[in-house]
Amino acid sequence: MMVVRERRVCLLLLLVAAAVSAELCDVTSGETIIILDITESQGTQVSQLTSPSEVPVEGDPHTEVDLEVSEAGKEYFILNGRRLQLVKPLDRDNQLSTLRFQVSCAIRNSTQVRSIPIIVRITDINDNAPVFSGLPYAVTVPELTPVGSTIFRKVHAEDLDAGVNGQVDYSIIPSSSNPESDGYGYFSITLPHQGLVTVNRSLDYERSSVYYVTIMAMDRASSAESRLNATTTLTVTVADSDDQDPAFEYAGCTRVGSICANPEYSASVTSGEVSGVLSVNPERIHAADLDSLATPIRYSFMSGRPKTYDRYFAIEPQTGAVTHIAAVDRAVTRKFEIVVKAEEESEARRFATAKLVISVQGVDSSPPVVTASSQTGNVNENASPGTPVYDDLPQPHPIVLTVTDPDLTAADELPKYTWELTTTAFRVASGGQLVVAENNLDRDPPNPGVYTFQIVAREAREGGAASAPITLTVVLNDVNDNPPRLPVYPPVSVQAGAARRIIAQISAKDNDAGENAMVMYSIYHVSNSGQEKFFINSTTGELALVGEVNAGNQFSITLRATDRGGLYSQSILELMVNRGPNTGGPVFTLPRYTVALSEGAAPNSAVLTLGALDPEGDPASFSIISGNELNHFEIGETSGTLRLVNPLDRESLDSYNLVIKAEDSEGLFNTAAVSITVSDINDKNPEFIGLPYSFRVDEGLADAVVGSVKAEDEDSGSNGEVFYSVPENSPFNIASNTGEIRTKQALDYEEKQVHLLVVTAKDGAADPRLSTATVTVLVSDVGDEPPVFSQQVYEASVAENVAEASLTTVVATDPDTKPVITYVLVSGDSQLFSVEPETGRITTTRGLDYEASPRHTIIVGTLENTQGGPQSTCSVLVTVEDVNDNPPVFTMPLRPITIPEASPPGTLVATLLASDADGTKPNNVVEYELVGYKNAPDYFNIENDTGIITIKTDLQAEQDSDFELQIVARDGGEPQLSTTSTASVSIERMREAPARVEAWATFTDTQFSVEVLENAGVGTLVKRLTVLNRPDDGQHLRCAITEGNKEGRFGIEVTSERHCGLMLKSPLDFESVQHYSLRVALEAPSAPLVTDNRIAKVDISVMDVNDNKPEYIFKAPYSDYTHGSYFAFVAEDSQISTSVLQVTAKDEDSGEFGRIEYGLVPESNRGGYFSIGVTSGLLRTEREMSSVPRELLPFNLTVVAQDNPSGISEELHSTLPGVSHSTSVSVIVNLVQENHRLVLVVEAPPDRVKNSRDDLVAVLQEYSNQIIGIEKIESRRFVGNTSLESDTSATDVWFHIVDAKSGKILERQHPTIKRFGTDEPDRKTLLFYVTAALEGVRATDVRSPILQLQPVSEAPDPPVRTAMTLEGFQVALIVLAAVIVILGVIGICYICLQWKRYIRHRDEANKAVVVVAPPYERVGSIIEPIAKEYEVQVLHMSVPMDDESVHELTLDTRPSHHFSMDNVSYITKQQLSDDESSGSSREVEGVMEDDPSISGILHHHDKTVGIDWDAPPGQRHLQHITAMASATPGGRNPAYEHFADDEDGGEGPLSVSTTNENVMFGRRGLTDPSPVQTTTEL
Secondary structure (H helix, E strand, C coil): CHHHHHHHHHHHHHHHHHHHHCCCCCECCCCCCEEEEEECCCCCCCCCCCECCECCECCCCCCCEEEEECHHHHCCEEEECCEEEECCCCCHHHCCCEEEEEEEEEECCCCCEEEEEEEEEEECCCCCCCEECCCCEEEEEECCCCCCCEEECCCCEECCCCHHHHCEEEEEECCCCCCCCECECCEEECCCCCCCEEECCCCCCCCCCEEEEEEEEEECCCCHHHCCEEEEEEEEEEECCCCCCEEECCCCCCEECCEECCCEEEEEEECCCCCEECCCECCCCCEEECCCCCCCEEEEEEEEECHHHHHCEEECCCCCCEEECCCCCCCCCCEEEEEEEEEECCCCCCEEEEEEEEEEECCCCCCCEEEECCCEEEEECCCCCCCECECCCCCCCECEEEEECCCCCCCCCCCCEEEEECCCCEEECCCCEEEECCCCCCCCCCCCCEEEEEEEEEECCCCCCECCCEEEEEEEECCCCCCCECCCCCCEEEECECCCEEEEECCCECCCCHHHHCEEEEEEEECCCCHHHEEECCCCCEEEECCCECCCCEEEEEEEEEECCCCEEEEEEEEEEECCCCCCCCEECCCEEEEEEECCCCCCCEEEECCEECCCCCCCEEEEEECCCCCCEEECCCCCEEEECCCCCCCCCCEEEEEEEEECCCCCEEEEEEEEEEECCCCCCCEEECCCEEEEEECCCCCCEEEECEEECCCCHHHHCEEEECCCCCCEEECCCCCEEEECCCCCCCCCCEEEEEEEEEECCCCCCEEEEEEEEEEECCCCCCCECCCCEEEEEEECCCCCCEEEECCCECCCCCCCCCEEEEECCCCCEEECCCCCEEEECCCCCCCCCCEEEEEEEECCECCCCCCCEEEEEEEEECCCCCCCEECCCCCCEEEECCCCCCCEEEECCEECCCCCCCCCCEEEEECCCCCHHHHEEECCCCCEEEECCCCCCCCCCEEEEEEEEEECCCCCCEEEEEEEEEEECCCCCCCCCCCCCEECCCEEEEEEECCCCCCCEEEEECEECCCCCHHHCEEEEEECCHHHCEEEEECCCCCEEEEECCCCCCCCCCEEEEEEEEECCCCCCCCCCCEEEEEEEEECCCCCCCEECCCCCCHHHHCCCEEEEEECCCCCCCEEEECCEECCCCHHHHCEEEEECCCCCHHHCEEECCCCCEEEECCCCCCCCHHHCCEEEEEEEEECCCCEECCCCCCCCCEECEEEEEEEEEEECHHHCEEEEECCCHHHHHHCHHHHHHHHHHHHCCEEEEEEEEEEEEECCCCEEEEEEEEEEEEEEECCCCCCECCCCCHHHHHHHHCHHHHHHHHHHHHHHCCCCCEEEEECCCCCCCCCCCCCCCCCCCCCCCCHHHHHHHHHHHHHHHHHHHHHHHHHHHHHHHHHHHCCCCCCCEECCCCCCCCCCCCCCCCCHHHHHHHHHHCCCCCCCCCCCCCCCCHHHCCCHHHCEEECHHHHHHCCCCHHHHCHHHHHHHCHHHHHHHHHHHHHCCCCCCCCHHHHHHHHHHHHHHCCHHHCCCCCCCCCHHHHCCCCCEEECCCCCCCEEECCCCCCCCCCCCEEEC
């Protein structure tokens, strides 16, 4: 069956082959012509392919067909299989768009040949940039060419590319080479494809006569990145046109651009004389055409004042020369002002004008006269030019020269004068002041110290008259500008010795005079440390030797001579000391030396270097003469260095007293004692006594005593001092010296019942030794859980004015078993709200006022919880509901009004305004109603919403001339509230004969009320009391004030209308008296005494006006030095919104007029670092202060306090009563940094010192005459052993000093501050004054602050906790954790047991085992770096770390599996053949039999392969490898074969070691056979 099936397959293949050969060389697409596409070459590129990339011809060109390119195509292509490969670059730009040729296809094993036509279309690439033609481009255009005109049409560029690559767009781009003449922006190409250049902006020949236009041509390649461009320049020359007016030109005129602005000329003529052609200043009249056309100019007079100017003057049309043609009398005019016209002689007739002023001068018959304010003066030498010369009066003034002319009257303008001086050292300034003219005027010899010179004033005109000369004398004041001059002194020699003697007389010369020439002498420097050996008399210059000198000493004495101004010069005097008689042996620098030496000092270490000086300068030799019996020390004979020879033992001997001798060469000597104290070294640890420690403390107690620990140290001194500490994060503190443990914070039994506290005992050495002990602290339970609020915010609302209204009830819970809760009001107005302690019910204690505050926030807490946690309090938001409780109030009373009787209906009489203080509508909506007296409502009307009073009907119909209007203002609330005001209106009628009075005169009412502004002027009509039945003759009517006229402020008289007019006789003051009640009587001689309404009561209310400005309040003692300014400070590390200063102002006015709002002037608040509370005046920071620019310091803020904030500005209406006043004050804020702070130490608690804060400031300011700022008052800080500690019984007052003049804060190095700490007398005096100010509390020190040694963090507030209940899952987790811990302990014990067995058997590991080398894999983290590389490789092969598939060797705890690198040897294939009887290999048999894993494997192979175990070990090893290899196909080991063959990259399963030639390693695979087989013997 298999044979038959193979035959059928062969037959089928033959049939298929026959079918294929019949279609070879056919075009697969079925086309007769093959069309291919290819891109043209980029340069010499030939790597591009056709599209499609192969010729679509049937047949394999390698086995079935032969393809060949015809001769026509061989120039460019060859065939590589079916692929056409370029051999020559293609360039489509050379008119090569297609290639046509044929490809012949010959069928192999046949004679058939077929030619296939090929067309290759070449696709263009953008490889050619446009090229401009017709260059260069240039055009000339007039400057008046209109915008939009086309000026150039010849821009053209060609691009050899095809399609869009060859299409060109044109544009104008900026030029970087000529920015001033760049045509970009002045010209444009609006049609990019045409390249027509048009004018885009108006041209100006005067600005630029030529423009260079950069034109860019760019092709339109589809990709913007591949587009190519070229540029060229079009030169546009602008032709000048007549578009500029002529302009007058003269030097020194004020120019706008290049044109003289407002040109003005001047000239003068003499009264009664004809001057001819005038001399015009500043130069002759001349105008020029600004265009380049240079059009001729014609001059003429256009106008002038007076109008008769043309009778006296004429102008030459061509030259512009002005001629005086007739004499002028000064009595007619003193000045002519003529407008000169300069006009172009052109069609445009453009012109310009200038002003010509001609002064008419009087006849000059007298010369000018010069006077000086003083004939003598003085000025400092070296004064800079321009310095005034002062007179010699007690109060000196600059010398001023004045010129007068008898010919001039008061109405004449003073002519200009020039000053002529006979010296060049001085000149006369423009104001007539005599000033210095030259630099470096020197009075010092040989220069003159006095200048005497003459001055003449000359009229500044041609031939001007000159004054008679005056003589001035100027003395140069001496200035200290010359240093004293010391001569060069020859060397001086003296004999050695200690006697005082004069060695030189020093003298210096100073060219200055007076005190400036007084010289002080000093010694600036002496070489060889000889400063103390010499003294110079500062006044006489006598130089003396006052110290002992030795033979051979040399000194260079630098002498200095200094004048009173600090100028000095120096000279050096060389002094040599000659040898004298030998007066004694060397003298030690100290008679006794004391030194401490550590017992741990190393031998040969230097102890001390002694110095001795011989009077004659002889060298000294040193030796120990006593005290060194144990030979512990030796001394250098010449160096004097005392060294340790043998180690010290403080316990044996703790001190040494040596006697050292210093001897000169002649045997004279002196001795010195050296006391050496052996100091202890820190070699003992502190040891706790009384262990173990266990204490108990109640929960909830802060700073409670827990117990004490004690440790002892056997060392001495600071090494034996013991200091205690506990961890910073523990809830306990420990006294570092006593070991007493206290609670740092209240402990919580519910949170933790037992605390294990580690106490560290550390000695006081610089490198301390320490010990630790664990203290068990048991917490006793007490009822201490604080109540907490579960609801944080409550809301309530209440109508205003309701007292004892219940708002809400707050609820707190107490986790303790016996809850105790007492509710208290933590924050809020206790006068408005109350809380019941037991229930938490909140009620109002009195009615609330919506207008005062529509909302209130109160905070309720409990007495039992004062920790300040998030749930310790709750907030109650109370909303006040507005009710109508405020009636409308009229803003201003109406004064009596008089209107003509002919006023038509609708005439405005007055406007009355009222406001309602309620906060919401309709309670504050005011409506007006006019009710009036009698028939007043019939004649007057009021608009109910605006309060405008108008005439309602004709007034002439009413006989009565006086009306009392009563206006009611009502609000819209419920209940409705109202206010009534009155107004008196009088009708001014035509004079008619009055009707006779038929009744007695009476008042219209018995009671009147009136409101008057406090600023009403004296004589103001306060109230007109209308009189009925007035008599015809006013003499029969009299009004009088009978009661209540305090201080006679009011008067009353009969008015012209025969009414009683109440007048103001003296000013009112609302702040003094607000109300007056007068009793007014109406007296008529013939009236009966009992007539009704003859007496009326007048109530006068004084209305406040804003007549007082806000006044700032400066508290003492700061006000004594601040001079009307506030001084504040802010620390550099202050946070945002830090309070800086409370600005307070008061206003004597009432109500709104007295309400003050504060603000900052924005210009003063540079950088926006501060803000101020509008109503509080509290200045706060708005930005961090750490980055303030230094130039802003100190901050100089301007605070404005404004009363009546809703009023009109005082600057707009200063007389209105509702005006708003404002005052400003300067607030200087300094930035306080560490180098500004000082600390005053006071021996009193901080609370007592705080009560005397103002007294402290007063005494510090009085002593320093500066402004003092106290930053804080706290407990005194001092540095303990290792930390910063505080003392609550004393106080540190942190303060700084501000300069009272400049307002700048002073640094500690400033002389004003420095004397507090360095100048002992000043410092003691200050402390004495402070002690006196504090009533005997002693101030002890002024110093800089002690900063924190390490951060001190406050313990956070303990969180509110609730009792925890364990649930089932939590219990299960705890049980599981306990099981894991138990199993872990068992595992650790087992590992320890195995480790001990390993140690016991390690030395017995002397047997070897033969194993198959597993694949090599480097694991650098396992092998020690000191091992040999080859050994590392073998070790890795033997014991793979991460391959679970290796099972040939399983290590156990038996001795045979423990090995070391020293027992490793290496065997190659050659060694196996040469030495098959290796002794070490024979021992493997027993090992393999004992190991079940190895024996199992070998037993399996024994059965399947038949290994001869009687063979030598080396042969058995080969048999074992062969057995394992034969168990898999291809001889592979399945335990290591993890990769396919092709994964080895052609290198096979083995790779050669780079460092060991005889070792081969496989990549997870091992094959057999191999050229070198590797084994390892362990």
